[in-house]
Amino acid sequence: MARNKIALIGAGQIGGTLALLAGLKDLGDVVLFDIVDGVPQGKALDIAEAAPVEGFDATYAGASDYSAIKGADVVIVTAGVPRKPGMSRDDLIGINLKVMQAVGEGIKSYAPDAFVICITNPLDAMVWALQKFSGLPTNKIVGMAGVLDSARFRHFLADEFKVSVEDVTAFVLGGHGDDMVPLVRYSTVAGVPLTDLVKLGWTTQEKLDAMVERTRKGGGEIVNLLKTGSAFYAPAASAIAMAESYLRDKKRVLPCAAYLDGQYGVKGMFIGVPIVIGAGGVERVLEVTFDPAEKAMFDKSVASVTGLIEACKGVDSNLA
Ligand SMILES: NC(=O)c1ccc[n+]([C@@H]2O[C@H](COP(=O)([O-])OP(=O)(O)OC[C@H]3O[C@@H](n4cnc5c(N)ncnc54)[C@H](O)[C@@H]3O)[C@@H](O)[C@H]2O)c1
Numbered sequence: 001m002a003r004n005k006i007a008l009i010g011a012g013q014i015g016g017t018l019a020l021l022a023g024l025k026d027l028g029d030v031v032l033f034d035i036v037d038g039v040p041q042g043k044a045l046d047i048a049e050a051a052p053v054e055g056f057d058a059t060y061a062g063a064s065d066y067s068a069i070k071g072a073d074v075v076i077v078t079a080g081v082p083r084k085p086g087m088s089r090d091d092l093i094g095i096n097l098k099v100m101q102a103v104g105e106g107i108k109s110y111a112p113d114a115f116v117i118c119i120t121n122p123l124d125a126m127v128w129a130l131q132k133f134s135g136l137p138t139n140k141i142v143g144m145a146g147v148l149d150s151a152r153f154r155h156f157l158a159d160e161f162k163v164s165v166e167d168v169t170a171f172v173l174g175g176h177g178d179d180m181v182p183l184v185r186y187s188t189v190a191g192v193p194l195t196d197l198v199k200l201g202w203t204t205q206e207k208l209d210a211m212v213e214r215t216r217k218g219g220g221e222i223v224n225l226l227k228t229g230s231a232f233y234a235p236a237a238s239a240i241a242m243a244e245s246y247l248r249d250k251k252r253v254l255p256c257a258a259y260l261d262g263q264y265g266v267k268g269m270f271i272g273v274p275i276v277i278g279a280g281g282v283e284r285v286l287e288v289t290f291d292p293a294e295k296a297m298f299d300k301s302v303a304s305v306t307g308l309i310e311a312c313k314g315v316d317s318n319l320a
């Protein structure tokens with residue numbers, strides 16, 4: 001049986017990490033694409049030379065021509081620029097929207113049947129624009145953010161409770177901005193909601209609030225530490241989990257920026273919600289119920305993403 005083909009558009013920090021993880025997880029053959037000639041080729045060769053040591057058989061190619069992604073089963077998009085300290089993700093719209101146009105046209109020409117995962121920021125607006133530019137069916141394109149934001153929350157919780165990360169679940173919904181929505185009521189340790197753990201004395205409400213706030217600002221914390229560039233290991237691991245669920249038809253329930261057509265009262269935009277990812281792409285959107293405070297947070301986050309989409313329409317009138 002032929003191996004799957006995974007195309008990575010953008011061969012920077014996340015692109016390179018995605019390529020290595022795809023090999024280590026035996027997900028398929030990898031093509032790295034970038035506009036900087038030599039970088040995708042160099043990273044492809046470097047990882048191919050790690051394969052004999054790690055014992056994986058995937059082939060690796062680097063390219064600067066979109067024809068190389070032809071027939072890809074999965075495309076993961078990280079092309080564009082990351083923010084620097086002092087910037088917000090939203091400041092990247094001007095540059096990254098143009099990049100999404102080029103990438104969308106490349107996908108439309110060479111990989112229209114792929115399952116596409118967008119990572120480029122500002123995430124919720126860029127995945128919306130990429131869908132418009134590529135013309136992909138809305139069940140075949142998603143944005144990666146919620147898996148990362150939830151992983152950050154899980155890490156902080158496991159560290160606080162001194163338990164395995166495996167026994168901590170978390171759901172962070174909404175847009176991938178500082179007003180994202182970490183859902184404390186739907187996050188658990190071994191099935192016990194965090195709200196109950198406060199009552200049981202495992203932690204205090206103040207500590208829990210601080211972990212929620214740290215999660216919201218998690219991307220910025222790393223940008224400020226790195227000083228050049230943003231997080232890439234956890235973002236790559238998160239997108240690989242999504243790609244694996246599609247390629248292996250695992251039907252995992254993951255928080256992702258998915259196209260909403262009325263669910264959660266939202267229509268015509270992408271926002272972070274729990275979805276089932278399987279061989280059919282986005283197979284189902286789970287509509288969890290919100291209490292009034294959660295609903296207010298979600299609505300605020302939706303309003304922020306709506307503002308970003310309007311800004312995209314202002315930059316490119318074809319999107320209006
Ligand atoms: N959604 C998330 O949760 C999340 C997490 C981390 C980073 N990000 C975003 O992902 C993006 C990439 O981050 P990174 O750390 O890999 O950045 P990076 O600068 O290391 O890599 C980006 C790559 O894109 C390439 N590129 C630029 N324009 C291109 C084009 N038109 N076509 C193809 N390639 C092009 C660059 O040459 C570079 O190699 C950034 O926008 C960042 O903000 C999102």
Ligand SMILES: O=C(O)C[C@H](O)C(=O)O
Binds near residue numbers: 121176218230231
């Ligand atoms: O914070 C950033 O700019 C990168 C990314 O969105 C992240 O959350 O790590």
